[in-house]
Amino acid sequence: MRELPFILRSGGRLAEWLLLGLLALFLLLPLIPLVLWSLAGHWPWPEVWPPQWSGKSWAYLFSTTGRAWEGLLNSWLVACLTLVFNLLLGVPAARTLAMRRFRGWGWLFGLFLAPLFVPFTVTVMGMHLWMSRWPGEFLFISVAIAHVLPTLPYFIAILWYQYRLLGGRLQEAARTLGASSWQIFRWVELPLLWPGLAMGSVLVVLISLSQYITTWVASGGTLLTLPLLMFPFASSGKASLVAVYSLWYMWPVLCLYLVYLWAAGRTSGK
């Protein structure tokens, strides 16, 4: 009878691992067909396995026409600019919404979240008509500004919640110790907001990287990011090339995610 609780505890742990394993499988399983497709010369239905293997799609990706590095660089440059704009706009907005109460607070909060509900294609079209008059050097900036529309609401929502959890007591204590507003932000708020800031930043980058319509409309199709390079192949059914571009798109994202997990693991140890 004494062994029963042990068995139950072990059984519970086993169920936990089983669940985690299933979840991991659910997330990783789609990668397997992607890898197979990227190396498949020809894979007709209903074949379970590609009858023919080929590296042509990978060769195409890294050819001049494939524009692998150009697409990757453009995507990440725009994503980084989008993140910068989110930080500059989102942090003060989240802070104000969390720390202060004023008339029209609800309306303002709703306004910040509006892009999630209002079809932003229309807004982006309007922005395009205005941005198309900008000099070509501002192409990346104009696309990044367009990417702010779908990313800012998430960023503000995450950060607002983190600020609410933080409260104002520690900042008050810091102020009584003689710290300036900037010192309070750097030494108190930033380190404590780091989990939310990191998660929000990762989300902004991921959303920005995945934007197709927004990039296409904002740049008039002139700025070639990975989604823009990939989409024509997807719509014409060239699965092998889509797979190759998807894997090429995914590897830096995976690296980013691993860096985030590592950093999160380090800070949670404190």
Next chain:
Amino acid sequence: MLYLEDVAFDYGGHLVISSLDLRLERGEIFVLLGPSGSGKSTLLKGIAGVLPLRAGRLVWDGKPGRVGLVFQEPRLFPHLTVVENLAFGLRAQRVPKRERQRRVEAMVETLQLTGLEGRYPHQLSGGQMQRVALGRVLVLEPDLLLLDEPFSSLDTPLRVELSRWLWKMQREKGFTVLWVTHLLDEAFMVADRMGVMMKGRLLQVGKPLEVYHYPGSEQVARFFDLPNRHPRKRWLEWFPELVRKRAEGPSVNGEVPDGEEENEKENEMGWLPPELIRWQAVPAEMQGKPAAAVMQGRQVPIGFPSTRVGRVQDDGLPEARMLGIVKRVRPERSGQMVEVEAGGVTWLIAQRSTDPLPESGLPVELIIPCSEIRWYPRACRRRRGQSTAMKNQGR
């Protein structure tokens, strides 16, 4: 050192403090007492500059001093170690690194936190956290230390220990302290002067015993929960001769002096410390009579259970007596508290733990020294500085 002249502060859009005057002397510990919501914390935050001054002014003698504020909860920065927390203010004020290190090391030793320097707040006990919170402010060497119920969340032995430690440090370093608390024992342990604050107003200021024994109003008396507290009319109903003769000061030929009549009108309330009232068992011949019967000047046979029989009054006047029934005896830290129902009210009599205990239901005779009644006004009189009740006492 610091004079608050007619200051007003608001908090959360409401005016919490209006028209408050307070003077803090250099090197003193001023304890501010009051119920929750009276504005004590708002006042501290206002002095510390966390809240803006809505009206009035803060005037320093000489150049403005350094102010440090310790909150009720430790508010340590959870991502910083003990040493980093202690050094935070020094770093913010750009004190050179070496000097910072020296002061922090000295403070760690003073706070008896040696060995805990690298720990994070969640790895400390409640008392250790509060010491770090104190040290974080003390390391800045403030001229005025503001304490907002710093030990209220700690258990009694720790609270007493830290209060004593802080009092000792204050005596050594000589900084001024404005200490907010709602705990009377803590206040009496440390205060040089005391103030009572209610609903944003400072009702009374004075020395601790003076404020306690001669409250400035019924509000203050109620806050202290002073026992055996009755209106003057009631006292007169019970003991008309004895109360009138010992109204406010020494009588002349048995008459109340002219000037004292005015004090009688102002000081409409009176209370009697429970340790001054005595009881004795009702003599056999008195049993059966109504409990509310009042006796004056009766000699009591020796041998019956009683407290301090035979005490001689200084002024030679007989003591008032009242028959009652013991309702309850409850233990206190310093002895026992006997509750006696007499004259339609409940009287509290404090006893030492070595005194004989009456049983519940025992008929007793209360011996009430009317000359010891502390008189005070019902409503607060608007005077600055001095306790008005004390002013009117002929002591």
